[in-house]
Amino acid sequence: MAASLIDGAALSRQVLGEMRTQAAALSAAGVRPGLAAILIGADPASEIYVRNKTRACEEAGVHSELHRFASDCSESEVIDLIARLNADINIHGILVQLPLPRQLNTQRILQTVRPEKDVDGFSWVNLGALVAGGPALAPCTPLGIMTMLEREGIEIEGRDAVVIGRSVIVGKPIALMLIARGATVTVCNSKTRDLGLYTSRADIVVVAAGKPGVVNGAMLKRGAVVIDVGINRLPNGKLAGDVDFDSAAAVASRITPVPGGVGRMTVAMLISNTVNAARQIAAAAGAR
Ligand code: NAP
Numbered sequence: 128m129a130a131s132l133i134d135g136a137a138l139s140r141q142v143l144g145e146m147r148t149q150a151a152a153l154s155a156a157g158v159r160p161g162l163a164a165i166l167i168g169a170d171p172a173s174e175i176y177v178r179n180k181t182r183a184c185e186e187a188g189v190h191s192e193l194h195r196f197a198s199d200c201s202e203s204e205v206i207d208l209i210a211r212l213n214a215d216i217n218i219h220g221i222l223v224q225l226p227l228p229r230q231l232n233t234q235r236i237l238q239t240v241r242p243e244k245d246v247d248g249f250s251w252v253n254l255g256a257l258v259a260g261g262p263a264l265a266p267c268t269p270l271g272i273m274t275m276l277e278r279e280g281i282e283i284e285g286r287d288a289v290v291i292g293r294s295v296i297v298g299k300p301i302a303l304m305l306i307a308r309g310a311t312v313t314v315c316n317s318k319t320r321d322l323g324l325y326t327s328r329a330d331i332v333v334v335a336a337g338k339p340g341v342v343n344g345a346m347l348k349r350g351a352v353v354i355d356v357g358i359n360r361l362p363n364g365k366l367a368g369d370v371d372f373d374s375a376a377a378v379a380s381r382i383t384p385v386p387g388g389v390g391r392m393t394v395a396m397l398i399s400n401t402v403n404a405a406r407q408i409a410a411a412a413g414a415r
Pocket residue numbers: 268291292293294295296297298315316317318319322335336337338341356357358359389390391393
Protein backbone atom coordinates (compact mmCIF):
# COMPACT_ATOMS: atom_id res chain seq x y z
CA MET A 128 0.00 0.00 0.00
CA ALA A 129 1.49 3.33 -1.09
CA ALA A 130 -1.13 5.59 0.45
CA SER A 131 -1.15 6.65 4.06
CA LEU A 132 -4.44 6.52 5.91
CA ILE A 133 -6.42 9.58 6.89
CA ASP A 134 -7.48 8.43 10.33
CA GLY A 135 -11.03 9.67 10.89
CA ALA A 136 -11.21 8.00 14.29
CA ALA A 137 -8.17 9.92 15.61
CA LEU A 138 -9.24 13.22 14.03
CA SER A 139 -12.77 12.89 15.40
CA ARG A 140 -11.39 12.25 18.91
CA GLN A 141 -9.33 15.42 18.53
CA VAL A 142 -12.43 17.42 17.50
CA LEU A 143 -14.54 15.94 20.31
CA GLY A 144 -11.81 16.83 22.84
CA GLU A 145 -11.90 20.45 21.62
CA MET A 146 -15.70 20.45 21.78
CA ARG A 147 -15.56 19.15 25.36
CA THR A 148 -13.44 22.17 26.35
CA GLN A 149 -15.76 24.59 24.52
CA ALA A 150 -18.91 22.96 25.91
CA ALA A 151 -17.48 23.17 29.46
CA ALA A 152 -16.73 26.89 29.01
CA LEU A 153 -20.27 27.51 27.73
CA SER A 154 -21.76 25.46 30.59
CA ALA A 155 -19.73 27.48 33.11
CA ALA A 156 -21.31 30.59 31.58
CA GLY A 157 -24.78 29.08 32.10
CA VAL A 158 -25.40 27.63 28.62
CA ARG A 159 -24.97 23.85 28.43
CA PRO A 160 -25.17 22.89 24.75
CA GLY A 161 -28.09 20.51 24.14
CA LEU A 162 -29.01 18.25 21.23
CA ALA A 163 -32.43 16.65 20.68
CA ALA A 164 -32.57 13.65 18.35
CA ILE A 165 -35.84 12.47 16.82
CA LEU A 166 -35.99 8.82 15.82
CA ILE A 167 -39.04 7.52 13.97
CA GLY A 168 -39.58 3.79 13.51
CA ALA A 169 -37.11 1.01 14.21
CA ASP A 170 -34.62 1.03 11.33
CA PRO A 171 -31.57 -0.85 12.72
CA ALA A 172 -29.02 1.40 10.93
CA SER A 173 -30.77 4.54 12.25
CA GLU A 174 -30.71 3.07 15.77
CA ILE A 175 -26.92 2.63 15.48
CA TYR A 176 -26.38 6.14 14.08
CA VAL A 177 -28.43 7.73 16.86
CA ARG A 178 -26.64 5.67 19.51
CA ASN A 179 -23.25 6.83 18.14
CA LYS A 180 -24.41 10.45 18.19
CA THR A 181 -25.68 10.15 21.78
CA ARG A 182 -22.36 8.61 22.82
CA ALA A 183 -20.43 11.47 21.16
CA CYS A 184 -22.58 13.98 23.09
CA GLU A 185 -21.63 12.25 26.34
CA GLU A 186 -17.96 12.33 25.33
CA ALA A 187 -18.13 16.08 24.68
CA GLY A 188 -20.25 16.98 27.73
CA VAL A 189 -23.21 17.98 25.56
CA HIS A 190 -26.72 17.35 26.90
CA SER A 191 -28.64 14.96 24.65
CA GLU A 192 -32.19 13.70 24.60
CA LEU A 193 -33.88 11.18 22.35
CA HIS A 194 -37.51 11.49 21.21
CA ARG A 195 -38.97 8.33 19.69
CA PHE A 196 -42.05 7.87 17.53
CA ALA A 197 -43.64 4.69 16.21
CA SER A 198 -43.23 4.17 12.45
CA ASP A 199 -46.95 4.89 11.89
CA CYS A 200 -46.90 8.28 13.62
CA SER A 201 -48.49 11.29 11.95
CA GLU A 202 -46.65 14.24 10.45
CA SER A 203 -48.39 16.67 12.81
CA GLU A 204 -47.13 14.78 15.88
CA VAL A 205 -43.56 15.18 14.66
CA ILE A 206 -44.04 18.81 13.65
CA ASP A 207 -45.60 19.61 17.05
CA LEU A 208 -42.55 18.17 18.81
CA ILE A 209 -40.17 20.15 16.57
CA ALA A 210 -42.12 23.34 17.37
CA ARG A 211 -41.68 22.63 21.11
CA LEU A 212 -37.96 21.94 20.66
CA ASN A 213 -37.58 25.10 18.55
CA ALA A 214 -38.80 27.07 21.58
CA ASP A 215 -36.89 25.07 24.24
CA ILE A 216 -34.06 27.21 25.66
CA ASN A 217 -32.10 24.10 26.72
CA ILE A 218 -31.97 22.70 23.18
CA HIS A 219 -29.60 24.21 20.61
CA GLY A 220 -29.56 21.45 18.02
CA ILE A 221 -32.41 19.38 16.56
CA LEU A 222 -31.66 16.30 14.54
CA VAL A 223 -34.27 14.30 12.62
CA GLN A 224 -32.75 10.91 11.84
CA LEU A 225 -33.29 9.98 8.17
CA PRO A 226 -34.74 8.14 6.33
CA LEU A 227 -38.31 8.74 7.47
CA PRO A 228 -41.23 6.34 6.94
CA ARG A 229 -43.08 6.81 3.63
CA GLN A 230 -46.20 8.55 4.99
CA LEU A 231 -44.10 11.47 6.25
CA ASN A 232 -43.02 14.34 4.03
CA THR A 233 -39.29 14.60 4.77
CA GLN A 234 -38.86 18.14 3.47
CA ARG A 235 -41.91 19.47 5.29
CA ILE A 236 -40.52 18.04 8.53
CA LEU A 237 -36.92 19.16 8.01
CA GLN A 238 -37.98 22.67 7.05
CA THR A 239 -39.86 23.03 10.35
CA VAL A 240 -36.57 23.01 12.28
CA ARG A 241 -35.48 26.55 13.17
CA PRO A 242 -32.40 27.30 10.99
CA GLU A 243 -30.41 28.38 14.09
CA LYS A 244 -30.95 24.86 15.55
CA ASP A 245 -30.59 22.99 12.24
CA VAL A 246 -27.36 21.20 13.19
CA ASP A 247 -27.66 18.82 10.22
CA GLY A 248 -27.56 21.83 7.89
CA PHE A 249 -30.54 20.65 5.81
CA SER A 250 -32.76 23.73 6.08
CA TRP A 251 -33.09 25.80 2.94
CA VAL A 252 -31.77 28.81 4.84
CA ASN A 253 -28.53 26.99 5.70
CA LEU A 254 -28.18 25.34 2.28
CA GLY A 255 -28.81 28.72 0.64
CA ALA A 256 -26.14 30.32 2.82
CA LEU A 257 -23.73 27.62 1.69
CA VAL A 258 -24.41 28.52 -1.96
CA ALA A 259 -24.03 32.24 -1.27
CA GLY A 260 -20.90 31.81 0.88
CA GLY A 261 -22.57 33.20 4.01
CA PRO A 262 -22.34 31.91 7.59
CA ALA A 263 -24.26 28.67 7.93
CA LEU A 264 -24.66 25.49 9.91
CA ALA A 265 -23.26 23.25 7.20
CA PRO A 266 -24.20 19.59 6.58
CA CYS A 267 -22.06 17.36 8.81
CA THR A 268 -20.58 14.89 6.31
CA PRO A 269 -19.13 17.48 3.90
CA LEU A 270 -18.03 19.61 6.85
CA GLY A 271 -16.24 16.55 8.24
CA ILE A 272 -14.49 15.97 4.92
CA MET A 273 -13.29 19.59 4.75
CA THR A 274 -12.07 19.37 8.35
CA MET A 275 -10.12 16.20 7.51
CA LEU A 276 -8.51 17.81 4.47
CA GLU A 277 -7.60 20.94 6.44
CA ARG A 278 -6.23 19.13 9.48
CA GLU A 279 -4.17 16.80 7.30
CA GLY A 280 -2.67 19.80 5.49
CA ILE A 281 -4.01 18.72 2.10
CA GLU A 282 -3.87 21.55 -0.39
CA ILE A 283 -7.19 22.39 -2.04
CA GLU A 284 -6.68 25.69 -3.83
CA GLY A 285 -5.83 25.21 -7.49
CA ARG A 286 -6.39 21.45 -7.32
CA ASP A 287 -8.66 19.43 -9.58
CA ALA A 288 -11.37 17.70 -7.56
CA VAL A 289 -13.98 15.16 -8.63
CA VAL A 290 -17.08 14.48 -6.56
CA ILE A 291 -19.02 11.32 -7.37
CA GLY A 292 -22.64 11.78 -6.29
CA ARG A 293 -24.92 14.81 -6.32
CA SER A 294 -27.11 14.32 -3.25
CA VAL A 295 -28.20 17.27 -1.12
CA ILE A 296 -26.55 15.81 1.97
CA VAL A 297 -23.12 14.96 0.52
CA GLY A 298 -22.37 15.51 -3.18
CA LYS A 299 -23.70 19.01 -3.77
CA PRO A 300 -22.52 20.60 -0.50
CA ILE A 301 -19.01 19.11 -0.66
CA ALA A 302 -18.73 20.38 -4.26
CA LEU A 303 -19.73 23.90 -3.07
CA MET A 304 -17.24 23.78 -0.19
CA LEU A 305 -14.40 22.69 -2.48
CA ILE A 306 -15.32 25.44 -4.96
CA ALA A 307 -15.28 27.98 -2.11
CA ARG A 308 -11.73 26.84 -1.27
CA GLY A 309 -10.50 27.37 -4.83
CA ALA A 310 -10.60 23.83 -6.26
CA THR A 311 -11.77 23.18 -9.82
CA VAL A 312 -14.63 20.77 -9.26
CA THR A 313 -16.37 18.24 -11.50
CA VAL A 314 -19.51 16.56 -10.14
CA CYS A 315 -20.40 13.12 -11.54
CA ASN A 316 -23.65 11.19 -11.23
CA SER A 317 -25.15 7.86 -12.27
CA LYS A 318 -25.57 9.11 -15.86
CA THR A 319 -21.90 10.09 -16.24
CA ARG A 320 -20.67 8.11 -19.26
CA ASP A 321 -17.05 7.51 -18.34
CA LEU A 322 -16.26 8.05 -14.66
CA GLY A 323 -12.61 7.09 -15.13
CA LEU A 324 -12.13 9.95 -17.59
CA TYR A 325 -12.76 12.41 -14.74
CA THR A 326 -11.29 10.53 -11.77
CA SER A 327 -8.01 9.84 -13.58
CA ARG A 328 -7.34 13.59 -13.85
CA ALA A 329 -8.25 14.48 -10.28
CA ASP A 330 -5.96 15.40 -7.38
CA ILE A 331 -8.83 14.93 -4.92
CA VAL A 332 -11.59 12.33 -5.42
CA VAL A 333 -14.63 12.32 -3.13
CA VAL A 334 -16.81 9.26 -3.64
CA ALA A 335 -20.40 9.35 -2.35
CA ALA A 336 -22.37 7.03 -4.62
CA GLY A 337 -23.50 4.26 -2.29
CA LYS A 338 -22.04 1.68 -4.73
CA PRO A 339 -19.21 -0.55 -3.51
CA GLY A 340 -16.25 -0.63 -5.88
CA VAL A 341 -17.45 2.24 -8.09
CA VAL A 342 -13.88 3.58 -8.02
CA ASN A 343 -10.73 1.46 -8.18
CA GLY A 344 -7.01 2.09 -8.46
CA ALA A 345 -6.96 1.90 -12.27
CA MET A 346 -9.27 4.94 -12.36
CA LEU A 347 -7.01 7.14 -10.22
CA LYS A 348 -4.10 9.47 -10.85
CA ARG A 349 -0.95 8.49 -8.95
CA GLY A 350 -0.75 10.45 -5.71
CA ALA A 351 -4.45 11.37 -5.58
CA VAL A 352 -6.21 11.97 -2.28
CA VAL A 353 -9.22 9.65 -2.00
CA ILE A 354 -12.13 10.36 0.34
CA ASP A 355 -14.52 7.42 0.57
CA VAL A 356 -17.92 8.49 1.92
CA GLY A 357 -19.83 5.31 1.08
CA ILE A 358 -21.15 2.99 3.75
CA ASN A 359 -22.35 -0.30 2.24
CA ARG A 360 -23.30 -3.53 3.96
CA LEU A 361 -21.91 -6.37 1.80
CA PRO A 362 -23.73 -9.74 1.44
CA ASN A 363 -21.11 -11.24 3.81
CA GLY A 364 -22.23 -8.75 6.48
CA LYS A 365 -19.05 -6.64 6.35
CA LEU A 366 -19.04 -2.86 5.92
CA ALA A 367 -17.39 -1.43 2.81
CA GLY A 368 -16.99 1.96 1.24
CA ASP A 369 -17.53 2.91 -2.40
CA VAL A 370 -13.84 2.59 -3.26
CA ASP A 371 -11.99 -0.66 -3.92
CA PHE A 372 -9.60 0.02 -1.06
CA ASP A 373 -6.61 -2.20 -1.91
CA SER A 374 -6.20 -1.18 -5.56
CA ALA A 375 -6.88 2.50 -4.74
CA ALA A 376 -4.42 2.54 -1.83
CA ALA A 377 -1.69 1.24 -4.15
CA VAL A 378 -2.00 4.38 -6.31
CA ALA A 379 -3.26 7.14 -4.00
CA SER A 380 -1.12 9.22 -1.61
CA ARG A 381 -3.83 9.51 1.06
CA ILE A 382 -7.02 7.53 1.56
CA THR A 383 -9.82 7.28 4.14
CA PRO A 384 -10.78 3.83 5.47
CA VAL A 385 -14.34 2.53 5.90
CA PRO A 386 -15.15 2.22 8.74
CA GLY A 387 -13.01 4.69 10.70
CA GLY A 388 -13.00 7.49 8.14
CA VAL A 389 -15.64 10.01 7.09
CA GLY A 390 -18.38 8.45 9.26
CA ARG A 391 -16.53 9.28 12.47
CA MET A 392 -16.01 12.87 11.34
CA THR A 393 -19.70 13.24 10.50
CA VAL A 394 -20.62 12.55 14.12
CA ALA A 395 -17.91 14.90 15.43
CA MET A 396 -19.23 17.69 13.19
CA LEU A 397 -22.73 17.24 14.56
CA ILE A 398 -21.35 17.96 18.02
CA SER A 399 -19.31 20.88 16.68
CA ASN A 400 -22.43 22.35 15.02
CA THR A 401 -24.39 21.92 18.28
CA VAL A 402 -21.72 23.71 20.34
CA ASN A 403 -21.51 26.52 17.75
CA ALA A 404 -25.31 26.81 17.63
CA ALA A 405 -25.42 27.10 21.44
CA ARG A 406 -22.80 29.86 21.36
CA GLN A 407 -24.61 31.77 18.61
CA ILE A 408 -28.08 31.42 20.15
CA ALA A 409 -26.72 32.59 23.52
CA ALA A 410 -24.92 35.55 21.90
CA ALA A 411 -28.07 36.57 20.00
CA ALA A 412 -30.15 36.35 23.21
CA GLY A 413 -27.54 38.45 25.07
CA ALA A 414 -27.61 41.10 22.34
CA ARG A 415 -31.38 41.55 22.61
P1 NAP B 1 -27.77 9.11 -2.55
O1 NAP B 1 -28.70 10.19 -2.14
O2 NAP B 1 -28.28 7.77 -2.94
O3 NAP B 1 -26.91 9.69 -3.76
C1 NAP B 1 -26.00 8.89 -4.44
C2 NAP B 1 -25.43 9.69 -5.59
O4 NAP B 1 -24.48 8.89 -6.27
C3 NAP B 1 -26.48 10.09 -6.62
O5 NAP B 1 -26.27 11.43 -7.01
C4 NAP B 1 -26.24 9.12 -7.79
O6 NAP B 1 -26.48 9.68 -9.05
C5 NAP B 1 -24.74 8.88 -7.65
N1 NAP B 1 -24.36 7.60 -8.21
C6 NAP B 1 -24.90 6.38 -7.96
N2 NAP B 1 -24.28 5.43 -8.69
C7 NAP B 1 -23.33 6.07 -9.41
C8 NAP B 1 -22.36 5.63 -10.34
N3 NAP B 1 -22.25 4.34 -10.70
N4 NAP B 1 -21.55 6.56 -10.89
C9 NAP B 1 -21.64 7.85 -10.54
N5 NAP B 1 -22.54 8.33 -9.66
C10 NAP B 1 -23.38 7.44 -9.11
O7 NAP B 1 -26.67 8.83 -1.43
P2 NAP B 1 -26.01 9.80 -0.33
O8 NAP B 1 -26.98 10.04 0.74
O9 NAP B 1 -25.32 10.93 -0.98
O10 NAP B 1 -24.91 8.79 0.25
C11 NAP B 1 -23.92 8.23 -0.58
C12 NAP B 1 -23.17 7.16 0.20
O11 NAP B 1 -22.55 7.78 1.31
C13 NAP B 1 -24.05 6.06 0.79
O12 NAP B 1 -23.30 4.86 0.81
C14 NAP B 1 -24.31 6.52 2.20
O13 NAP B 1 -24.57 5.44 3.08
C15 NAP B 1 -22.99 7.17 2.52
N6 NAP B 1 -23.06 8.23 3.53
C16 NAP B 1 -22.10 8.20 4.46
C17 NAP B 1 -22.06 9.17 5.42
C18 NAP B 1 -20.96 9.16 6.41
O14 NAP B 1 -21.06 9.79 7.45
N7 NAP B 1 -19.87 8.45 6.12
C19 NAP B 1 -23.03 10.18 5.45
C20 NAP B 1 -24.00 10.20 4.45
C21 NAP B 1 -24.00 9.21 3.48
P3 NAP B 1 -27.97 10.13 -9.53
O15 NAP B 1 -28.22 11.43 -8.84
O16 NAP B 1 -27.84 10.25 -11.00
O17 NAP B 1 -28.89 9.04 -9.09
